[in-house]
Each structure stands twice: as structure tokens, then as C-alpha cells.
Amino acid sequence: MTLHPAAPDPASSQPSNAGSHTASVPMLAIRNIQVVYGGAIEAVRDVSLEVPSGRIVALLGSNGAGKSTVLKAVSAVLDAEDGKIEKGSILLQGRPIEQASAHGIVGLGLVQVPEGRRLFATLTVEENLVVGAHLQDRRNLAEARDYVFGLFPRLVDKRHQIAGYLSGGEQQMVAIGRALMSRPRLLALDEPSLGLAPLVVSEIFEAIQTLRDRSGLTILLVEQNASRALAIADYAYIMENGRVVLDGTPEALGRNADVREFYLGLSTQQGRTSMRDVKHYKRRKRWLS
Structure with a gap:
């Protein structure tokens, strides 16, 4: 079953090339x-x-x-x-x-999944999902819940478990699923x-x-x-x-050389250390701290 988000305006529903920043x-x-x-x-x-x-x-x-x-x-x-x-x-x-x-x-x-997941720890997986569907009617709630369980199959067997006892990864799946419940x-x-x-x-x-x-x-x-x-x-x-x-x-x-070195961990050069290397090292310390 496909989850259908709230219908956007037809003119804006067609994906555009993200890199070109078109006029749409x-x-x-x-x-x-x-x-x-x-x-x-x-x-x-x-x-x-x-x-x-x-x-x-x-x-x-x-x-x-x-x-x-x-x-x-x-x-x-x-x-x-x-x-x-x-x-x-x-x-x-x-x-x-x-x-x-x-x-x-x-x-x-526009729905955000916050850092740290922030589930209702004393509620079950399914109850957490239902909380995310407070703006939906019963039919849409059931459709969205089925979609979430299809996206994260491991949650199906845990739907009645208390969310606070799940692993970190399972909690993240519930957090994303809860956001999707609002379509x-x-x-x-x-x-x-x-x-x-x-x-x-x-x-x-x-x-x-x-x-x-x-x-x-x-x-x-x-x-x-x-x-x-x-x-x-x-x-x-x-x-x-x-x-x-x-x-x-x-x-x-x-x-990009800086992106490769400071974000992807790919060294761009080998050999003797120069002042440029020292500056890059300081940048790495700041960016990755």
C-alpha cells in the first residue's frame, strides 16, 4: 500500500533538478x-x-x-x-x-523528526504511531500505519511493545513512522x-x-x-x-578536495607536511569536533 502525502499544488508536485535551482x-x-x-x-x-x-x-x-x-x-x-x-x-x-x-x-x-527521537517512552509502538496521526481520520490512519509497517517490517512484531524498551535503531524507526502518520x-x-x-x-x-x-x-x-x-x-x-x-x-x-578530506575522510595528498597541511589539520579538528 502506498502512502499518499497531502496533495501539493500540481505545479509544484513535479520534481525539479535540485542542482539547477530552476524557476519552479x-x-x-x-x-x-x-x-x-x-x-x-x-x-x-x-x-x-x-x-x-x-x-x-x-x-x-x-x-x-x-x-x-x-x-x-x-x-x-x-x-x-x-x-x-x-x-x-x-x-x-x-x-x-x-x-x-x-x-x-x-x-x-512539514513534519520534523527531532534529534534523539523523543518518543513517548511509556506508550507502545502502535500508540506512538497513533499519536502522530491526530490530524487524520480512521481510514487514513489505518493506511498510514500499514505503510509504516511495510517500510519498517521489524516493527510489526513489536507493535505492542513499550517504546522505551526498544533498541535505539527501532526507536528511530518509530520516530520516523510517527512523523509519516501525519502524511x-x-x-x-x-x-x-x-x-x-x-x-x-x-x-x-x-x-x-x-x-x-x-x-x-x-x-x-x-x-x-x-x-x-x-x-x-x-x-x-x-x-x-x-x-x-x-x-x-x-x-x-x-x-572537492576539502570535502573529501574533512568530511569523507579521504586524504588528498601524501608526503611531507607543509604549512597548508597544518592549517588543514586545525580545520579538521574544528569541523570534526
Whole structure:
């Protein structure tokens, strides 16, 4: 059974080439946003990016680069941490949402899976899924639940187990499944591989790719694991110190010497150490810390 997200406007439902940034309206467009915490700490400065319909766009960077802050701004959950969008705009299918409430944004079809999963630990797997379908009628709830169990078959036998007793990977599957229960147009994932074993990470990323390839779901993927993210993304942005410092297709970024060395762990040269090597070492220490 196929999960059908809330129907987008016909003109914007056709996937565009993520790398070309065509004139068609993207599913999500962030324009020069600045985010400040506590009225004093600038966490994000002049960040712009686009997420075309039906594509996976990766937002990469080390811990503290500002990636999660961008997601929180998009999902309208900055208030909980005394954060505020000081300037710029966020458009969902051309509609400004930077002043919308978190509940209103979910209603428009943008749903976030937060870092750390944040399940209702005392509820069962199925109860957690049902919580995510609070905007759906009974028929759509059943269809979405069947889709989630098809995407993550291992959850079928655990549907009546308490979520807090699941493994980290299984909890991540439930968190993604709960978000899918609302039939989103755009799924925002914050560090889905964090703390998971490599085999489980592979399973999670295969599911993310399936959501795009089979259901046409639009996905904004925030990740520190650059190699995994670039393997499935259509386009990527790299953040450092609250700013986007590089963007391009995975192929183009994979040919970039700095990206290969500092994000993919591929040494670009062997031999004697130069001052350039020392600077690169310091950058690596900062980017990978």
C-alpha cells in the first residue's frame, strides 16, 4: 500500500533538478535567515537554501555548525530555547511560514523528526504511531500505519511493545513512522544516524531513500555523517559557524578536495607536511569536533 502525502499544488508536485535551482517554486525555500538565541547569541547568519519537491536535500556540518537551529526555525520550535528569527524568510510552497505556529506548520505538511527521537517512552509502538496521526481520520490512519509497517517490517512484531524498551535503531524507526502518520509533504530529519550501529544506519537510510523513490516524499536531511547523506541526497549544503559555506550536487562535492578530506575522510595528498597541511589539520579538528 502506498502512502499518499497531502496533495501539493500540481505545479509544484513535479520534481525539479535540485542542482539547477530552476524557476519552479521549491517545496521549501529559506532566504537569508538570521537566528539569535537569548537576544545576543547569533547561531545562524544569512542562511539560504532550497528543497525542491520530491528530492532529498542534505544539510551537513559538524556539531554546533547551526544545522539543527535551521530545522528548529523551519519547524517553529525556537521559542522553547529562547531563539528568534531576527530576519529573513521561510517559504513552504511559496507561502511564508516564519511567523506560523509549530502546530500550524504541521498542518501545512512539514513534519520534523527531532534529534534523539523523543518518543513517548511509556506508550507502545502502535500508540506512538497513533499519536502522530491526530490530524487524520480512521481510514487514513489505518493506511498510514500499514505503510509504516511495510517500510519498517521489524516493527510489526513489536507493535505492542513499550517504546522505551526498544533498541535505539527501532526507536528511530518509530520516530520516523510517527512523523509519516501525519502524511507530510516535507519530512525534516535531524541526525537520524546519531548513536546507531552501522547496519541499522544502513537500514534507516535505505528507508529514507525509499520514501523519495516510491512515494515522492520531499526530505530535508540534517546529518554529520556526510558519506551516508551524500550517497542518497540529490543536493547538499555544508554549514560552518552558522553559515552555508558550500553547496552542490553530491558528485560535485565529492570532487572537492576539502570535502573529501574533512568530511569523507579521504586524504588528498601524501608526503611531507607543509604549512597548508597544518592549517588543514586545525580545520579538521574544528569541523570534526
